[in-house]
Amino acid sequence: MIAENTQTQMRKGILEYCVLLIISRGEIYASDIIAELKQARLLVVEGTLYPLLTRLKNNGLLAYNWVESSAGPPRKYYVLTPLGQEFLKQLDRTWDELNYAITTSQAGANNAQGANQPNT
Amino acid sequence: MMHIEEDAYETLTIYLNEIKQHFVKNADDVEIVTDIENRLAEMLNEKLGNRLAKAITQEDVEAVMSQMGRVQDFGTEEEQFEQPEENYQGAKKLYRDADDQMIAGVCAGLSHYLHIDARWLRVLFLLSVFLGGAGFLIYIIFWIAIPPALSRSERMEMRGESTNLYGYKRHFEEELAAYQASMESGHAFKVPLRRNNFFQELFAAIGRVINLLFKVLSKSLAGIIAIAGFFILVGLIVSLAAFLGFWDTEAYQYFPLSIVNENFRSILAFTLFLVLFIPVLALVMYALRVTFHTLKINKLFSFGLLIVWLAAVSVGVYYAARISSEFKEHAELEQTNALKSFPVYVLNMDKNMVFNRKDSIDYALQAGAERTIIDDTDNHPFRVPRNVYIQIEKSESGKPSLTANYEAQGKTFQEALVQAKNIDYKFNQADNVLTFSPRLSLTHHAIWRNQEVHLTLKLPVGTRLKISDRLYDYLYFYYHHCATDDAAPYSEYKEWIMTEEGLKCKAELDKPQDVVPN
Numbered sequence: 001m002i003a004e005n006t007q008t009q010m011r012k013g014i015l016e017y018c019v020l021l022i023i024s025r026g027e028i029y030a031s032d033i034i035a036e037l038k039q040a041r042l043l044v045v046e047g048t049l050y051p052l053l054t055r056l057k058n059n060g061l062l063a064y065n066w067v068e069s070s071a072g073p074p075r076k077y078y079v080l081t082p083l084g085q086e087f088l089k090q091l092d093r094t095w096d097e098l099n100y101a102i103t104t105s106q107a108g109a110n111n112a113q114g115a116n117q118p119n120t
Numbered sequence: 121m122m123h124i125e126e127d128a129y130e131t132l133t134i135y136l137n138e139i140k141q142h143f144v145k146n147a148d149d150v151e152i153v154t155d156i157e158n159r160l161a162e163m164l165n166e167k168l169g170n171r172l173a174k175a176i177t178q179e180d181v182e183a184v185m186s187q188m189g190r191v192q193d194f195g196t197e198e199e200q201f202e203q204p205e206e207n208y209q210g211a212k213k214l215y216r217d218a219d220d221q222m223i224a225g226v227c228a229g230l231s232h233y234l235h236i237d238a239r240w241l242r243v244l245f246l247l248s249v250f251l252g253g254a255g256f257l258i259y260i261i262f263w264i265a266i267p268p269a270l271s272r273s274e275r276m277e278m279r280g281e282s283t284n285l286y287g288y289k290r291h292f293e294e295e296l297a298a299y300q301a302s303m304e305s306g307h308a309f310k311v312p313l314r315r316n317n318f319f320q321e322l323f324a325a326i327g328r329v330i331n332l333l334f335k336v337l338s339k340s341l342a343g344i345i346a347i348a349g350f351f352i353l354v355g356l357i358v359s360l361a362a363f364l365g366f367w368d369t370e371a372y373q374y375f376p377l378s379i380v381n382e383n384f385r386s387i388l389a390f391t392l393f394l395v396l397f398i399p400v401l402a403l404v405m406y407a408l409r410v411t412f413h414t415l416k417i418n419k420l421f422s423f424g425l426l427i428v429w430l431a432a433v434s435v436g437v438y439y440a441a442r443i444s445s446e447f448k449e450h451a452e453l454e455q456t457n458a459l460k461s462f463p464v465y466v467l468n469m470d471k472n473m474v475f476n477r478k479d480s481i482d483y484a485l486q487a488g489a490e491r492t493i494i495d496d497t498d499n500h501p502f503r504v505p506r507n508v509y510i511q512i513e514k515s516e517s518g519k520p521s522l523t524a525n526y527e528a529q530g531k532t533f534q535e536a537l538v539q540a541k542n543i544d545y546k547f548n549q550a551d552n553v554l555t556f557s558p559r560l561s562l563t564h565h566a567i568w569r570n571q572e573v574h575l576t577l578k579l580p581v582g583t584r585l586k587i588s589d590r591l592y593d594y595l596y597f598y599y600h601h602c603a604t605d606d607a608a609p610y611s612e613y614k615e616w617i618m619t620e621e622g623l624k625c626k627a628e629l630d631k632p633q634d635v636v637p638n
Contacts, residue, residue: 001227046188048140050155054148078596 011042017095018042019052020080020088023062027077053078060085124174129186130182132160138191151597160184198522212280215269216262222332226262229269232278264318293579341408349404363389378568379443386421388439394432398425447529448571453543459520463583466613470548470555507560508545508574508589512616512623515578522547522554525574542566545573556591579618584611584626 016031022028022036030053034046056062061084064076079086124132167180211224217228220238227245231238269275280632376439380388403423405417454495515521526543530536546557560573579585589612615626 030155031162046159046187047156047189047191047194050152050159051143051146051148051194054152054155058148064487069162073161075158075162076155 003008009092015042016052017088017091019049019056020061020084020091023078024080024088027065027079029067029075030078047100056084067076073077124181125175126177128176128181131178131185135181135185136160136189139194142191156188157499159362160188163187171443176581195211203483213274213277214266215278216266217275217278218268218270221325221328223259223329224263224321225268226259228267229266229278230262232280245433286410291614339411342407346404346407346411349400349407352400353397353404356393356400360389361394363554378562381443381446381567382446384443390434391432391436391439394428395436398432400427401425408543446531449533449536451528451530451540452469452535453525453526453537453540454523456521456523457547459522459554460551461520462581465579465583465585466553467577467585467591468553468555469558469588491567507544508558508575509572510556510577511616512577512579512585512620514618514620515580517578518580519578520580520583523576523578525576526571527574528571529569537567539566539569539571543571543573547575558590581618581620583618585616585618585623587616589614590613 002029012073018040019033020038022033028036030049031046034049035050042119057078058065060081061079063081064078066074124232136153136157140149140153146152163184164176164180167184168174168176212233215229216225217232217238218225219617222228222242227241228238228243234241238566245255245259250256267274269278355515402422409417427610523543524547526540526545528539528543530539542563543560544563545560548555554577556575560571562568562571616623617626617629618624619629
């Protein structure tokens with residue numbers, strides 16, 4: 001339960017970062033974002049994505065263009081705004097810091113484990 | 121333009137509504153929902169594009185839904201937009217329950233809010249009305265202050281059900297089931313009306329109160345009938361047991377029972393028991409069914425009861441006919457006793473004479489004992505029809521005599537004669553005092569066949585009589601109101617005299633003589 005909660009919290013921040021990363025490569029449709037996320041094994045259902053996209057858009061990080069579709073209603077193609085690009089750079093830096101923190105912590109933990117249990 | 125199968129459409133509609141409900145607290149709900157709807161439409165279109173049949177099936181919808189994800193999964197990623205759910209879902213609000221109202225639904229509404237059975241609250245309010253009427257005032261205040269639950273979401277809030285779509289669906293299904301049940305049971309479905317006016321509501325409530333009072337009244341009446349009937353049933357069983365032999369057989373010598381032939385007694389007692397028991401039982405069962413709706417009466421059982429009752433009635437009628445046929449023939453037995461001559465006779469009546477010597481010993485009665493009062497009034501419930509008649513006539517032969525005519529009925533003359541012989545009548549002459557018994561008795565085990573004794577006292581002209589007041593009820597002549605002077609002291613005995621024209625009151629004969637000289 002506690003683990004689940006922590007995992008959810010971790011994923012939530014990372015999902016947002018990943019979505020921004022995916023969109024940063026260029027105009028993209030929501031279902032394609034899902035496909036990319038699935039490929040990245042950050043498995044989510046589409047329903048989760050729309051509220052997130054809407055929130056990011058309302059925060060001024062994203063914008064979208066209407067593109068006519070042959071398969072149904074017009075589609076929203078998302079792009080990053082300059083603010084979004086700036087935000088993404090901040091997230092990059094934060095991620096590097098987090099990455100360093102985690103790598104260091106994990107290395108420390110592994111070393112400690114190795115010290116406690118001498119090689120067989 | 122898309123074709124969609126009915127069940128698929130239903131599933132999709134519910135799903136979309138659920139999504140709408142889920143995002144309803146989100147500031148951007150319209151946009152998000154539109155995005156999702158568009159995406160769903162697109163996915164369904166793609167499904168259609170791949171095949172010839174142009175209708176969306178349940179499988180298509182389910183596949184699309186699984187791609188979009190369940191509503192419950194949305195929330196975990198987007199909690200920052202959600203209000204804390206506990207406050208919204210499952211929150212209870214106090215409403216008046218219009219679906220379960222007795223008066224205005226205050227108690228029913230409180231019962232949802234407090235999780236107490238409404239009937240206890242109603243009892244509480246009713247009791248507090250008797251305890252000074254505070255409950256009445258509180259009820260009125262609640263009535264005015266608490267709004268009625270009219271819309272579906274209000275009713276769900278009242279019950280503390282979450283107002284998401286699952287809740288809606290469940291609630292709707294429950295309502296539908298309740299509606300169907302009420303249609304089957306024949307009760308009119310109560311459609312809660314939207315009443316804005318307190319007075320409209322008040323009048324409707326007064327109508328319900330009258331209806332309720334009527335129901336309570338009829339139910340309590342039914343309850344009383346059930347309880348009384350139950351005691352009658354127990355009484356019937358006890359008396360059946362008594363009649364069938366637990367009681368001493370002396371009972372059969374008293375009048376209404378003494379009609380019945382000895383060998384008919386058991387069967388007639390049993391028949392009478394059934395004839396009375398079954399209708400009372402039916403009444404009790406009906407009353408119980410009125411009081412408690414749940415009690416069901418087996419049709420076979422009631423038909424069986426009816427048949428048994430009819431059989432008992434016919435057996436009763438048969439025996440009644442047989443007994444009444446024994447009153448067909450009449451027989452008389454005459455016995456004349458000569459009396460010693462006296463110028464004055466005293467006619468007395470002695471109730472103690474009903475008892476024979478054996479009885480006197482049994483009951484420790486002593487002739488002349490001062491405190492012995494036996495059967496002083498004739499209001500006995502089992503009083504034998506009057507069977508002693510006394511007639512006073514002029515003796516043609518000039519000698520006093522007493523003729524007793526013993527009469528009885530029977531199936532044949534012979535039997536009637538036997539019954540007449542069974543008469544046991546007490547008469548006593550001690551010098552000039554003639555003592556009569558007020559009634560005849562029957563020899564042991566004889567049955568009542570309208571036995572009568574007609575006594576004819578024949579007296580020569582000029583004989584004077586002193587007749588006791590107590591005798592008048594049995595006397596068979598018409599002018600027995602013998603008025604005495606008001607001034608004269610009261611006497612139990614009135615004086616009469618036998619003349620050529622018959623018996624005359626002496627006081628009345630004296631009167632003209634008094635008048636003429638003056």
